[in-house]
Amino acid sequence: MSLSVEIAHRFPAFQLEVAFTAPPGLTCLFGRSGSGKTTIINAVAGLLRPDQARITLDGVALQDLAPHKRRVGYVFQDARLFPHLTVAQNLAYGAKVRRLPLTGFDRIVDLLGIGGLLERRPATLSGGEKSRVAIGRALLSGPQILLMDEPFSALDEARKAEILPYVEALRDQMGLPILYVSHSLPEVARLATTIAVIDAGRLVAFGPAAEVLSDPVTAPLLGLADAGAILTAQIAAHEADGLTRLETGAGPLWLPRLAGAIGGQVRVRIAAQDVILARARPDGLSALNILPCRVSAVQEGRGPGVLVQLDLGGAALLARITRRSAQALEIAPGLAVFAVVKTVAVAQGDVGAERGSPLG
Numbered sequence: 001m002s003l004s005v006e007i008a009h010r011f012p013a014f015q016l017e018v019a020f021t022a023p024p025g026l027t028c029l030f031g032r033s034g035s036g037k038t039t040i041i042n043a044v045a046g047l048l049r050p051d052q053a054r055i056t057l058d059g060v061a062l063q064d065l066a067p068h069k070r071r072v073g074y075v076f077q078d079a080r081l082f083p084h085l086t087v088a089q090n091l092a093y094g095a096k097v098r099r100l101p102l103t104g105f106d107r108i109v110d111l112l113g114i115g116g117l118l119e120r121r122p123a124t125l126s127g128g129e130k131s132r133v134a135i136g137r138a139l140l141s142g143p144q145i146l147l148m149d150e151p152f153s154a155l156d157e158a159r160k161a162e163i164l165p166y167v168e169a170l171r172d173q174m175g176l177p178i179l180y181v182s183h184s185l186p187e188v189a190r191l192a193t194t195i196a197v198i199d200a201g202r203l204v205a206f207g208p209a210a211e212v213l214s215d216p217v218t219a220p221l222l223g224l225a226d227a228g229a230i231l232t233a234q235i236a237a238h239e240a241d242g243l244t245r246l247e248t249g250a251g252p253l254w255l256p257r258l259a260g261a262i263g264g265q266v267r268v269r270i271a272a273q274d275v276i277l278a279r280a281r282p283d284g285l286s287a288l289n290i291l292p293c294r295v296s297a298v299q300e301g302r303g304p305g306v307l308v309q310l311d312l313g314g315a316a317l318l319a320r321i322t323r324r325s326a327q328a329l330e331i332a333p334g335l336a337v338f339a340v341v342k343t344v345a346v347a348q349g350d351v352g353a354e355r356g357s358p359l360g
């Protein structure tokens with residue numbers, strides 16, 4: 001199921017013109033405040049009638065349909081639950097309004113871990129619980145696509161960390177395309193199958209998450225401080241001293257203990273600023289993760305830093321080093337180097353589930 005979007009719209013002081021086709025999975029619309037992300041989502045939902053639009057879901061045109069005929073589930077920035085209804089009644093609401101059978105209730109309640117909340121009213125729920133119920137309500141309205149506009153922006157970091165695994169499960173298990181607005185790069189790195197970078201109403205980068213995040217030309221558009229690539233790796237062992245060994249395409253990577261089962265796939269975000277480069281395999285170093293790789297691209301910025309893209313057995317990693325170091329090491333495409341990643345530099349929140357291998 002893929003979503004194709006072509007929208008042109010003019011507000012008095014803003015012009016939006018974007019076109020993209022989102023493949024199955026979770027597509028993140030990423031961009032700074034005011035770049036046009038919500039306008040795109042609203043056009044897909046039918047809450048905004050753009051000047052020009054062609055929006056198709058699996059080839060079926062949506063742009064002329066009234067919002068209630070579009071079969072889209074919308075999760076807003078605030079949960080917007082009905083205060084006078086119980087959780088169970090809130091969940092059933094969308095299907096009732098659309099006169100659809102309430103299919104998959106138990107599965108969705110299980111997936112979101114809200115079985116124990118069904119008789120409660122929204123006022124008694126925590127922020128994270130409200131968010132999960134709002135997702136459940138959207139899923140139970142019989143949608144063909146799920147739209148999520150910064151659904152967790154009201155939650156603090158700890159609550160957000162608790163809820164992201166549910167979104168991963170949703171992405172991997174429901175087979176429903178998701179359009180997800182965010183301006184948090186770690187969140188995008190964790191969740192996105194595809195990334196669409198929006199800047200001032202234009203699409204400035206688009207592609208598979210691993211490619212967009214490891215592209216040294218795109219990275220500055222995303223925010224240099226948060227630049228970092230994602231690697232898919234397999235959990236090989238939980239070791240006695242509290243570390244988990246992952247297998248990457250270029251050798252083992254040790255991280256502080258992860259919750260997933262051995263054999264499970266994880267997605268690990270490695271910040272560019274946590275990667276050190278060496279010409280020879282370092283000896284007598286406390287860092288455990290020394291990965292042989294090859295420089296595939298070098299991008300100089302305006303500041304003192306340089307972004308180096310590394311080919312790691314087919315996967316890509318990004319390192320941010322000073323121009324002075326890059327010159328001293330004669331960093332250039334084709335050069336074989338060793339990437340050093342400190343084990344404790346990878347935060348637990350930067351490791352997510354991949355392809356139906358739940359963590360925890």
Ligand SMILES: Nc1ncnc2c1ncn2[C@@H]1O[C@H](COP(=O)(O)OP(=O)(O)OP(=O)(O)O)[C@@H](O)[C@H]1O
Pocket residue numbers: 011012013014031032033034035036037038039040183
């Ligand atoms: N109804 C409207 N009338 C006039 N201008 C609007 C309207 N809605 C949005 N805009 C303008 O369009 C631009 C894009 O807004 P939009 O809400 O899509 O941005 P966004 O990327 O979702 O931002 P944020 O991350 O802050 O939610 C902004 O400059 C906004 O002021």
